[in-house]
Amino acid sequence: MARPTPLSGFPEWLPDGRIVEQHVLDVLRRTFELHGFAGIETRAVEPLDQLLRKGETSKEVYVLRRLQEDPAEAQADKAGQLGLHFDLTVPFARYVLENAGHLAFPFRRYQIQKVWRGERPQDGRFREFVQADIDVVGAGDLPYHYEVELPLVMAEALTSLRSIGVPPVRVLVNNRKVAEGFYRGLGLADVEAVLRSIDKLDKVGADAVAELLVAEAGATPEQARACLDLAAISGADASVIDEVRALAVGHAVVSDLLEEGLAELGALIEAAAVRAPGVVVADLKIARGLDYYTGSVYETVLVGHEQLGSICSGGRYDTLATDGANTYPGVGLSIGVSRLVSRLLSAGLVRVSRKVPSAVLVAVTSEESRTRSDAVAGALRSRGIPVEVAPSAAKFGKQIRHADRRGIPFVWFVGEPDADGVVQADQVKDIRSGEQVAAEAGSWAPPAEDLWPTVLPATVPQA
Amino acid sequence: MARPTPLSGFPEWLPDGRIVEQHVLDVLRRTFELHGFAGIETRAVEPLDQLLRKGETSKEVYVLRRLQEDPAEAQADKAGQLGLHFDLTVPFARYVLENAGHLAFPFRRYQIQKVWRGERPQDGRFREFVQADIDVVGAGDLPYHYEVELPLVMAEALTSLRSIGVPPVRVLVNNRKVAEGFYRGLGLADVEAVLRSIDKLDKVGADAVAELLVAEAGATPEQARACLDLAAISGADASVIDEVRALAVGHAVVSDLLEEGLAELGALIEAAAVRAPGVVVADLKIARGLDYYTGSVYETVLVGHEQLGSICSGGRYDTLATDGANTYPGVGLSIGVSRLVSRLLSAGLVRVSRKVPSAVLVAVTSEESRTRSDAVAGALRSRGIPVEVAPSAAKFGKQIRHADRRGIPFVWFVGEPDADGVVQADQVKDIRSGEQVAAEAGSWAPPAEDLWPTVLPATVPQA
Numbered sequence: 001m002a003r004p005t006p007l008s009g010f011p012e013w014l015p016d017g018r019i020v021e022q023h024v025l026d027v028l029r030r031t032f033e034l035h036g037f038a039g040i041e042t043r044a045v046e047p048l049d050q051l052l053r054k055g056e057t058s059k060e061v062y063v064l065r066r067l068q069e070d071p072a073e074a075q076a077d078k079a080g081q082l083g084l085h086f087d088l089t090v091p092f093a094r095y096v097l098e099n100a101g102h103l104a105f106p107f108r109r110y111q112i113q114k115v116w117r118g119e120r121p122q123d124g125r126f127r128e129f130v131q132a133d134i135d136v137v138g139a140g141d142l143p144y145h146y147e148v149e150l151p152l153v154m155a156e157a158l159t160s161l162r163s164i165g166v167p168p169v170r171v172l173v174n175n176r177k178v179a180e181g182f183y184r185g186l187g188l189a190d191v192e193a194v195l196r197s198i199d200k201l202d203k204v205g206a207d208a209v210a211e212l213l214v215a216e217a218g219a220t221p222e223q224a225r226a227c228l229d230l231a232a233i234s235g236a237d238a239s240v241i242d243e244v245r246a247l248a249v250g251h252a253v254v255s256d257l258l259e260e261g262l263a264e265l266g267a268l269i270e271a272a273a274v275r276a277p278g279v280v281v282a283d284l285k286i287a288r289g290l291d292y293y294t295g296s297v298y299e300t301v302l303v304g305h306e307q308l309g310s311i312c313s314g315g316r317y318d319t320l321a322t323d324g325a326n327t328y329p330g331v332g333l334s335i336g337v338s339r340l341v342s343r344l345l346s347a348g349l350v351r352v353s354r355k356v357p358s359a360v361l362v363a364v365t366s367e368e369s370r371t372r373s374d375a376v377a378g379a380l381r382s383r384g385i386p387v388e389v390a391p392s393a394a395k396f397g398k399q400i401r402h403a404d405r406r407g408i409p410f411v412w413f414v415g416e417p418d419a420d421g422v423v424q425a426d427q428v429k430d431i432r433s434g435e436q437v438a439a440e441a442g443s444w445a446p447p448a449e450d451l452w453p454t455v456l457p458a459t460v461p462q463a
Numbered sequence: 464m465a466r467p468t469p470l471s472g473f474p475e476w477l478p479d480g481r482i483v484e485q486h487v488l489d490v491l492r493r494t495f496e497l498h499g500f501a502g503i504e505t506r507a508v509e510p511l512d513q514l515l516r517k518g519e520t521s522k523e524v525y526v527l528r529r530l531q532e533d534p535a536e537a538q539a540d541k542a543g544q545l546g547l548h549f550d551l552t553v554p555f556a557r558y559v560l561e562n563a564g565h566l567a568f569p570f571r572r573y574q575i576q577k578v579w580r581g582e583r584p585q586d587g588r589f590r591e592f593v594q595a596d597i598d599v600v601g602a603g604d605l606p607y608h609y610e611v612e613l614p615l616v617m618a619e620a621l622t623s624l625r626s627i628g629v630p631p632v633r634v635l636v637n638n639r640k641v642a643e644g645f646y647r648g649l650g651l652a653d654v655e656a657v658l659r660s661i662d663k664l665d666k667v668g669a670d671a672v673a674e675l676l677v678a679e680a681g682a683t684p685e686q687a688r689a690c691l692d693l694a695a696i697s698g699a700d701a702s703v704i705d706e707v708r709a710l711a712v713g714h715a716v717v718s719d720l721l722e723e724g725l726a727e728l729g730a731l732i733e734a735a736a737v738r739a740p741g742v743v744v745a746d747l748k749i750a751r752g753l754d755y756y757t758g759s760v761y762e763t764v765l766v767g768h769e770q771l772g773s774i775c776s777g778g779r780y781d782t783l784a785t786d787g788a789n790t791y792p793g794v795g796l797s798i799g800v801s802r803l804v805s806r807l808l809s810a811g812l813v814r815v816s817r818k819v820p821s822a823v824l825v826a827v828t829s830e831e832s833r834t835r836s837d838a839v840a841g842a843l844r845s846r847g848i849p850v851e852v853a854p855s856a857a858k859f860g861k862q863i864r865h866a867d868r869r870g871i872p873f874v875w876f877v878g879e880p881d882a883d884g885v886v887q888a889d890q891v892k893d894i895r896s897g898e899q900v901a902a903e904a905g906s907w908a909p910p911a912e913d914l915w916p917t918v919l920p921a922t923v924p925q926a
Contacts, residue, residue: 003786004513004561007545010506012558014565015572018503033915034844036821036851040481043473043591044507044577048530050467060530066581067511067524067546082470083530095475098467102477104868106854108819109478114507118529128506143855145833271834275841323466356571358499370608371734378738381497388499391569392606405567452496 009127011338013345016355021130021341023455024161025112028132028335031157032110037134040109042091044116048081051090060086060117084116088133088334093321096137096328105139105328106146112337126338135332137320142329144264147296147316148271154300154312154333155276165350165457166340168303169312171279172234173268174286175296176316177261178244182230185253186223192291193217198231199287226251231285237273240282241266261295268296294318298333302343311340353454354407357386359446360428361403362412364393372414376426379441380412386452387412400431409450412439472590474801476808479818484593484804486918487624488575491595491798494620495573500597503572505554507579511544514553523549523580547579551596551797556784559600559791568602568791569609575800589801598795600783605792607727610759610779611734617763617775617796618739628813628920629803631766634742634775635697636731637749638759640724641707645693648716649686655754656680661694662750689714694748700736703745704729727758757781761796765806774803816917817870820849822909823891824866825875827856835877839889842904843875848914850875863894872913875902 006012013021029039051061062084085091088111096103112132119125134153136146151171158169183194197212204212206228213224226247233243241262248254265282272280289297293315300312314333321328344350360380362373370389377387388408390399396413403411411431415424428444429436445451469475476484492502514524525547548554551574559566575595582588597616599609614634621632643654651657660675667675669691676687689710696706704725711717728745735743752760756778763775777796784791807813823843825836833852840850851871853862859876866874874894878887891907892899908914 003563004557006561007506007508007510010508012504012506014562015501015503018501021504022502033820034847034849036819036849038478038481038819039485040476040478041484042475043470044579045470045473045591047470052530062527063530064525064527064547067515067526068581084527094467098469099477100466104818104865108851116507118531128508138854145830149837149852271837274834275837355567356499356501357496367608371737374612374734374738384497386497386499388571389612391601402567 009125011126011129011342013341014355016352017341017345019352019355019453020164020344020350020455021337023164024337024341024344025130025132027160028157028337029110029112031153031160032132032134035108035134035153037108037110037153040092040095040111041113042085042088042095042111044084044114045082046085046091046094048083050094051083051086053090060119062116062118086117087115088113088131089135089320089332092133092135092137093328093330097321097323100139100323100326100328106136106142107138108134108136110134126342129336129338130341132335132337133314133332135320135330137328137330139326139328142331144267144295146331147264148268150314150331150333151268151280151296151298152272152275154298154335155272155279158300158312158335159276159279163457164344164455165459166302166344167305167349169279169300170281170303171272171276171312172281172283172286172299172301173265173296174282174284174290175261175265176290176294177257178265178284179230179261179287179290181255181258181261182244182248182253183227185248185255185258186219186226186251187253188217188219188223188227190217194219194227195287195290198227198285201228201231201285201287231287234281234283234285236269236278236281238266238269240269240284244284264295289313289315292317296331300333302340305343305347308339308343311336348458351456351458353450353456354409355453356388356406356408357453358388358406358408359385359450359452360387360410360412361399361406361408362387362389362414363396363399364390365414365416366393369414369416376412376414376441380444383442383445384451385445400429404431407453410446412441472588474589474592474805476804477818479815480804480808482815482818482916483627483807483813483918484800486627487800487804487807488593488595490623491620491800492573492575494616494623495595495597498571498597498616500571500573500616503555503558503574504576505548505551505558505574507547507577508545509548509554509557511546513557514546514549516553523582525579525581549580550578551576551594552598552783552795555596555598555600556791556793560784560786563602563786563789563791569599569605570601571597571599573597589805592799592801593804595798595800596777596795598783598793600791600793602789602791605794607730607758609794610727611731613777613794613796614731614743614759614761615735615738617761617798618735618742621763621775621798622739622742626920627807627918628922629765629807630768630812632742632775633744633764633766634735634739635744635746635749635762635764636728636759637745637747637753638724638728639753639757639778640720641728641747642693642724642750642753644718644721644724645707645711645716646690648711648718648721649682649689649714651680651682651686651690653680657682657690658750658753661690661748664691664694664748664750694750697744697746697748699732699741699744701729701732703732703747707747724758731759752776752778755780759794763796763798765803768806768810771802771806774799811921814919814921816913816919817872818916819851819869819871820916821851821869821871822848822913822915823850823873823875824862824869824871825850825852825877826859826862827853828877828879829856832877832879839875839877839904843907846905846908848908863892867894870916873909875904 213219295316297315299310320330676682758779760778762773783793
């Protein structure tokens with residue numbers, strides 16, 4: 001077989017890249033568990049009709065068939081068709097309905113899995129990628145305070161990654177009730193059309209959006225101007241709420257829905273200023289997601305890498321799932337782990353201290369005495385030290401080079417009998433400094449920073 | 464949407480089952496890393512022609528198509544078709560070829576991922592399941608000692624799981640060179656036909672296999688008898704080697720290939736007797752896998768659950784991968800994690816101390832003072848204690864029941880001002896004993912065994 005080439009859109013990492021990804025996943029998992037989220041996994045497939053309930057995603061789904069399946073039969077059995085999940089929200093909603101009798105509500109869960117989308121791969125978009133989601137779902141109702149809590153958990157998780165070189169994050173928040181309350185108060189009934197227009201602001205600019213609002217949302221030029229004025233408001237403290245209210249008062253459009261939304265957005269900004277200062281920013285031009293979320297909506301950018309797009313998005317659904325009898329409202333966010341890790345690696349933001357777990361390579365003096373090297377390795381491992389044994393009884397210089405190529409910091413030499421038959425003490429050499437000392441496998445340990453591979457910022461992080 | 468029902472062959476666990484699975488995965492990962500295996504992940508898909516290089520697996524593959532793909536076009540572009548991987552060996556071989564220039568050989572890697580097979584689900588066989596693989600692959604050559612090392616790493620990993628209730632394991636080993644050397648020495652040239660017949664021993668019995676050997680492998684009744692005599696040999700010490708040699712001498716069939724195989728098998732048994740006493744057993748009737756492995760072959764059963772089949776299998780390939788110029792021999796084993804976890808759960812062998820990560824529920828006295836409860840939770844988390852805050856300011860009795868239903872052992876009450884405005888000390892209650900004490904969020908910690916959910920044997924494990 002000729003040397004294979006990568007498949008576009010299906011990222012894979014070399015072992016050092018995987019150490020970075022694994023570290024990110026470990027930090028996310030630990031943060032989620034510290035906040036009491038239970039981990040679950042769902043199967044990779046869902047019935048196709050469930051995946052297609054939202055028509056807009058229909059282009060992205062990978063459909064499965066068994067190789068030996070009769071195509072005509074498969075065509076007839078549309079209902080039995082399976083597709084790969086394209087996010088973790090659809091499968092989670094199904095899991096909640098399927099297992100509602102076994103879950104305690106509000107149910108807090110995290111879920112870290114791969115998802116697949118058959119779209120054309122481009123700039124940070126993949127066909128296979130890892131998502132890390134947290135959601136809280138209630139039975140019947142779900143208090144607003146979870147809309148404050150969940151983005152702060154994500155901000156904490158991402159901020160924990162600052163130490164390995166992840167840039168600072170900014171969580172941008174908006175609220176469906178504010179947007180809808182404001183637009184309806186202005187007299188604009190087609191809220192979705194307004195949101196679609198506002199969503200194009202970054203791409204086409206204010207003047208073009210004003211024209212769109214007139215042409216497609218039925219706005220007067222004055223209404224369009226008010227919508228753009230709202231979209232221009234952003235800020236990290238409570239004054240942003242006053243600005244929105246002042247703008248609404250100026251147009252005499254303060255509705256109950258707007259007030260409810262402003263109270264929610266204000267509570268989120270206020271709590272965030274205490275718990276994650278400088279991280280959460282109200283941004284009234286955020287429109288993406290507002291068409292299907294019903295309350296708060298979140299996007300997250302890496303400061304200095306804004307063109308990468310949002311690496312963590314989500315919001316509040318009043319109906320995450322429903323089985324007719326019961327409705328389960330939810331709020332959650334999803335981190336695009338592959339997008340984040342891909343940027344960390346491609347932009348050279350992180351480095352790893354070594355490519356293999358082993359802190360020690362135990363040298364082998366001769367194949368006959370390999371079992372003695374194995375015994376040393378076993379003694380070190382039993383005390384939690386990662387070790388491998390040299391592949392062959394080559395000259396010690398070659399064994400040291402073997403360690404050096406992998407970044408293994410220590411080489412262990414098993415003591416041999418001297419001319420008088422007295423077994424010499426074992427020696428361990430730090431191949432970086434060349435320092436070599438006598439050591440016992442039952443008590444020696446490497447410095448803590450050398451025990452496992454570590455992930456570090458490639459440069460000193462910016463303040 | 465009506466309440467969904469599970470899909471046969473696609474197992475999912477409730478949160479407590481996932482804690483068991485996650486614990487198993489954590490123990491495997493730690494063991495593999497202590498032995499210096501680097502973790503990698505490969506994409507879920509491979510080109511269909513690569514998946515079908517071994518014809519025998521063709522029935523099991525799930526083929527992907529994009530929902531919006533033109534079926535005629537897809538049919539024409541057979542070469543571009545993708546399928547889900549059915550094991551982790553085929554993708555690993557491709558990864559090695561693709562990245563050979565960036566890897567240091569011998570390359571030790573572990574890989575823990577889901578795989579998919581479109582087969583009819585039955586008794587412990589799934590359509591989607593998790594495998595945990597370790598392999599060592601060399602460039603050009605790979606010393607035999609890795610065939611001794613790798614099953615012992617797996618034995619250590621599985622033995623580490625004894626503490627949570629996994630039954631003892633028995634690793635059954637055989638060697639292609641022993642089997643082939645013996646059969647060829649007897650004058651049986653169609654080694655594959657002999658292996659296929661011997662593989663049916665457990666199902667159809669010795670007499671039927673003797674008939675098969677005559678009918679399908681061209682054996683005389685005496686040759687068939689010798690094959691069955693070989694298959695009857697098993698044992699955990701070096702005497703098993705002598706038995707095989709004595710049987711061969713009796714038929715005057717001691718070839719160099721047989722001697723080479725016996726030396727290898729003997730070395731494995733001898734090392735295993737020291738490093739994992741009682742775990743590894745030579746079993747000369749193992750035939751499955753011998754048709755494609757070229758040296759050692761391994762199967763692993765749970766003692767007392769032998770009818771579940773092998774939960775960890777593998778062997779030595781002389782050609783794991785080749786790109787024409789270079790050949791990469793390998794040896795590895797794969798644990799069927801889902802099969803193992805499914806049995807642990809269905810047979811009630813394990814239990815978990817609680818279903819959620821949280822060790823503490825911080826009660827909320829009133830929604831106005833929720834931020835004070837949040838602050839306590841943050842202080843505890845900053846010291847590594849998993850905590851959640853009560854969903855509502857219900858009566859304390861209800862908040863305690865909320866914790867009880869989840870198995871959260873501690874409820875924290877934030878001190879309130881008394882009649883004189885003096886803020887009382889916080890209190891923490893162990894809801895199992897009812898004991899309640901004053902506590903500070905900056906210093907209190909739960910007992911170590913309550914910090915995280917633990918997985919325990921459901922009954923005292925058998926000796």
